[in-house]
Each structure stands twice: as structure tokens, then as C-alpha cells.
Amino acid sequence: MATTRGPVCRLCRREGMKLFLKGDRCFKEKCAIERRGYAPGQHGRRRTKVTGYGTQLREKQKVKRIYGVLERQFRNYFKKAARRKGITGETLLQFLEQRLDNVVHRIGFAASRPHARQMVANGNITVNGRKVDIPSYLVKKGDEVAVREKSRKNEFIRLSIETAKGRGVPSWLELNAEAFKGRVLNLPNREDILLPISEQLIVELYSK
Numbered sequence: 001m002a003t004t005r006g007p008v009c010r011l012c013r014r015e016g017m018k019l020f021l022k023g024d025r026c027f028k029e030k031c032a033i034e035r036r037g038y039a040p041g042q043h044g045r046r047r048t049k050v051t052g053y054g055t056q057l058r059e060k061q062k063v064k065r066i067y068g069v070l071e072r073q074f075r076n077y078f079k080k081a082a083r084r085k086g087i088t089g090e091t092l093l094q095f096l097e098q099r100l101d102n103v104v105h106r107i108g109f110a111a112s113r114p115h116a117r118q119m120v121a122n123g124n125i126t127v128n129g130r131k132v133d134i135p136s137y138l139v140k141k142g143d144e145v146a147v148r149e150k151s152r153k154n155e156f157i158r159l160s161i162e163t164a165k166g167r168g169v170p171s172w173l174e175l176n177a178e179a180f181k182g183r184v185l186n187l188p189n190r191e192d193i194l195l196p197i198s199e200q201l202i203v204e205l206y207s208k
Contacts, residue, residue: 056205059198066195067096068113073136078206089199090190097188100125100145101135107173107182108164109147109157124151139184147180 064074081091096102101117104125110116117135119125125132126146127139139145147157161177169175170192174183 053205056201059201060205063093063096063197063199063202066113066197067099067102068117069096075206078202082206087190089203092202093190093193093197093199094188095138097193098138098140099135100127100132100137100139103139103145103173103182103184106170107145107175108161108167108169108177109145109180109182111156111160111163115156115160119147119151119157124148124154124157141184141187143184145182145184152180 060074064071069077077095078088078092081088081095084091097106101113101120104110104116104119105113109125110119120135120137121133123131123133124147126148127137128144129146131148151157157180161175161180164175165177169182170188172184172186172188172192174185176182
């Protein structure tokens with residue numbers, strides 16, 4: 001799992017869109033995209049035309065940054081998706097959505113994916129009653145994801161759950177806020193992934 005030690009808002013500005021790396025801040029006026037909607041750096045205001053390979057590369061970088069995955073792991077996901085029956089790009093996104101850190105975020109236990117990754121790595125999450133501390137663990141249909149008993153008094157987790165109750169969770173997931181539990185009802189379909197991603201560009205990039 002990739003760890004960004006610098007200011008993550010620069011990543012959003014570089015991709016020209018919100019990657020939702022800062023939790024609730026991304027929904028407020030303080031969001032860097034709202035205040036400075038251009039690329040970082042001395043020449044960030046200059047518009048450069050990107051075509052062909054550059055467009056495909058930027059799309060791949062954007063998805064990697066959204067899910068916090070490094071190049072080798074991302075490429076392995078692509079190879080695994082290419083071997084599966086179905087549409088490669090959609091299968092790739094499905095693998096990324098099935099990651100435990102992403103599910104913890106999407107259910108509402110964490111305000112952002114980096115926060116969710118930290119929760120999983122610190123042993124705060126269980127899957128089917130067993131502690132799982134691997135952020136890249138892929139959940140399956142029917143899995144129950146829960147916050148460990150000793151972590152349920154954490155104020156950040158409680159605030160995240162309250163926010164999730166207001167915004168709702170994806171249809172393929174179910175949240176039981178009172179019990180600090182969630183369930184994977186189904187594996188995600190392409191229409192469940194509302195992020196502005198053009199996965200076909202990534203398939204074209206890796207198919208060269």
C-alpha cells in the first residue's frame with residue numbers, strides 16, 4: 001500500500017479532480033481544488049494539451065492515487081483481471097473496490113482511504129470475527145466487516161459512522177451503525193463505482 005508523506009492535496013490538484021484523500025475536508029470550501037483548481041508548481045496555471053500515451057498515463061496515476069496502490073501491485077491487479085472472464089477494466093476496478101481498506105472507508109468506519117488503511121494495519125478491523133491487518137485483503141460476498149470492540153470508543157470512528165449514516169453507503173454494502181458492523185451484500189458492479197474513471201484508457205496503456 002502506498003504511503004504519501006507529503007501534502008496529499010497536491011495530488012488532487014495534479015489530477016485536476018478530488019481524490020478524497022482528506023476525508024471531510026474534501027467536502028468543504030477548504031478543499032484545495034475549490035481554492036486552487038490548477039496543477040501545483042511554478043507552471044501549474046499553464047494549460048498543456050495531453051493526448052495519447054499521456055492521457056492513458058494520467059488515468060492510471062489517478063486511479064492508483066485514489067486507491068493508494070503502488071505500481072507493482074496495481075500491475076498485478078491488472079494481470080489478474082486480464083485472466084478473468086469479462087471486461088478487464090471493470091474487473092480491475094472491482095478488485096480495487098474489494099480491498100479491505102476501501103471497504104472500511106466505503107462502509108463508513110473511516111473518513112478516507114488513508115485513514116481506513118491505518119485502521120486495518122493497526123488491527124482495529126475484523127472480518128467474520130477474525131482480526132485482519134492486511135489492507136489489500138480482498139473481501140468476498142457475505143463477509144462481515146466490523147470494528148473491534150476495544151476500538152469502538154474512538155471518536156474519529158464514531159464521527160465517520162455518523163457522517164456515513166447521513167450520506168448513505170453503496171448499495172453493495174450494508175452498515176449496522178449501532179453494532180459497528182457492515183456486510184458485503186454483493187461484489188460491486190461498474191455502476192456502483194461513481195468515481196470519474198475511464199478504465200479503458202488503463203487497459204489500452206497496459207496492452208501496448
